[in-house]
Amino acid sequence: MYISYTISGRSEMVTRGISGFEGVSLSSHDSGSATLLSVRNLRTYFHVGGHPVKAVDGVSFDVGVGTTLGIVGESGSGKTVLSRSIMGINTAGNATTTGSVQYNGSELIGKTRRELRHFWGEEMAMVFQDPMTSLNPVVRIGRQLTEHLRAHKNMSKAEAEEVAIQLLTWVRIPEPKQRLANYPHQMSGGMRQRVCIAIALACSPQLLFADEPTTALDVTVQHQILNLLSQQQVERKMAMVLVTHDLGVVATRTDEIAVIYAGKIVEKAPTASLFSEMRHPYTQSLFWSIPKTSEPKHTRLSAIIGRPPNLAALPVGCSFADRCPYVQPICREVEPDLQSDGGHAFACHLPVGSAAADVALSENAAAGLAQSQSAAARRESNAGVSS
Ligand SMILES: Nc1ncnc2c1ncn2[C@@H]1O[C@H](COP(=O)(O)OP(=O)(O)OP(=O)(O)O)[C@@H](O)[C@H]1O
Numbered sequence: 042m043y044i045s046y047t048i049s050g051r052s053e054m055v056t057r058g059i060s061g062f063e064g065v066s067l068s069s070h071d072s073g074s075a076t077l078l079s080v081r082n083l084r085t086y087f088h089v090g091g092h093p094v095k096a097v098d099g100v101s102f103d104v105g106v107g108t109t110l111g112i113v114g115e116s117g118s119g120k121t122v123l124s125r126s127i128m129g130i131n132t133a134g135n136a137t138t139t140g141s142v143q144y145n146g147s148e149l150i151g152k153t154r155r156e157l158r159h160f161w162g163e164e165m166a167m168v169f170q171d172p173m174t175s176l177n178p179v180v181r182i183g184r185q186l187t188e189h190l191r192a193h194k195n196m197s198k199a200e201a202e203e204v205a206i207q208l209l210t211w212v213r214i215p216e217p218k219q220r221l222a223n224y225p226h227q228m229s230g231g232m233r234q235r236v237c238i239a240i241a242l243a244c245s246p247q248l249l250f251a252d253e254p255t256t257a258l259d260v261t262v263q264h265q266i267l268n269l270l271s272q273q274q275v276e277r278k279m280a281m282v283l284v285t286h287d288l289g290v291v292a293t294r295t296d297e298i299a300v301i302y303a304g305k306i307v308e309k310a311p312t313a314s315l316f317s318e319m320r321h322p323y324t325q326s327l328f329w330s331i332p333k334t335s336e337p338k339h340t341r342l343s344a345i346i347g348r349p350p351n352l353a354a355l356p357v358g359c360s361f362a363d364r365c366p367y368v369q370p371i372c373r374e375v376e377p378d379l380q381s382d383g384g385h386a387f388a389c390h391l392p393v394g395s396a397a398a399d400v401a402l403s404e405n406a407a408a409g410l411a412q413s414q415s416a417a418a419r420r421e422s423n424a425g426v427s428s
């Protein structure tokens with residue numbers, strides 16, 4: 042698709058492809074299954090005291106051109122560190138990243154910041170989790186946008202300003218020209234997040250990381266921002282990695298979902314099959330914690346009992362064992378491998394839906410394990426609703 046913008050103040054209308062403000066059309070990006078990003082066995086450990094904090098611990102996945110991958114997990118599961126490690130923007134001096142990140146065939150791990158700079162903005166960009174910390178509070182919005190454009194696109198001041206206005210229009214900021222003079226604190230949270238999206242889209246990246254782009258926004262604005270991102274993604278044929286703690290957010294906006302727990306992918310599948318054939322107990326717990334309009338009034342939301350493990354002292358075996366309704370002795374002895382059933386991968390000894398899992402749940406509930414009693418009650422009430 043070729044989207045045009047006009048630069049006023051010129052004798053002629055200038056029309057350019059949005060894939061680069063230098064005349065490269067996005068139509069050169071093939072949508073489909075060609076691999077754009079390939080991550081293999083990625084690990085980022087933070088060295089604190091004697092024990093490494095294993096924030097990302099052997100993660101592998103691919104992202105196809107123009108497709109969307111959802112990365113879902115609770116707070117502290119490693120989502121932000123994973124995205125930053127892929128982009129090479131982990132600034133912590135105590136971090137070590139190993140493994141492989143291939144972007145369009147180029148290996149990024151081991152590149153210097155100077156070498157990576159070529160990829161930032163024009164190839165990969167990120168909408169950060171907190172717009173207030175990613176925008177400079179003492180610099181006007183207009184300057185933050187135009188400086189970015191001028192640095193990457195070698196534009197004149199006037200040209201960059203026209204493009205900045207166009208970008209603010211794309212992200213639906215009213216009176217964009219006037220808004221260029223605003224400081225971040227003069228805008229609402231939703232508007233600041235739109236500005237961050239505009240900055241990330243400014244150089245028309247082929248891959249966008251959106252890290253919890255709607256945290257701290259009310260539900261209506263959340264929907265607007267997510268719809269805006271999805272729309273821009275489709276129009277630009279841009280691939281996107283949408284990071285969130287909310288499985289509901291990625292349900293309708295992704296091609297594939299990777300569920301991450303304690304720095305590892307525990308389940309990964311095309312979106313439809315993840316929901317129709319959920320295999321990992323953690324994914325099921327996340328799913329049960331989403332409010333659903335189909336449920337009867339006053340249905341209790343199921344919080345996941347317990348807390349994620351300490352990443353500097355992970356237990357032997359499965360990291361979810363202390364919270365899992367299906368837990369069995371083997372889970373505390375042997376760490377489950379990520380096994381693939383067709384395109385659906387999961388790491389669990391007793392996958393949801395298996396006969397062994399059903400027996401384990403009944404036994405655990407009878408033995409008084411709180412999470413098992415809650416899961417058994419939940420399953421019964423679901424069966425009641427569907428019958
Ligand atoms: N510089 C650091 N030194 C030590 N540990 C760190 C550092 N940065 C991050 N961590 C740890 O890495 C783990 C993963 O953090 P990360 O920010 O990726 O979580 P997250 O899944 O993005 O959580 P949230 O949903 O709250 O944003 C956390 O336990 C965090 O404390």
Ligand code: SF4
Pocket residue numbers: 321322323359360361362363365366367368369372377388389390391392
């Ligand atoms: S059944 Fe066992 S292996 Fe599977 S998630 Fe639960 S504790 Fe982990």
Ligand SMILES: [Mg+2]
Pocket residue numbers: 120121122170252253
């Ligand atoms: Mg985060």
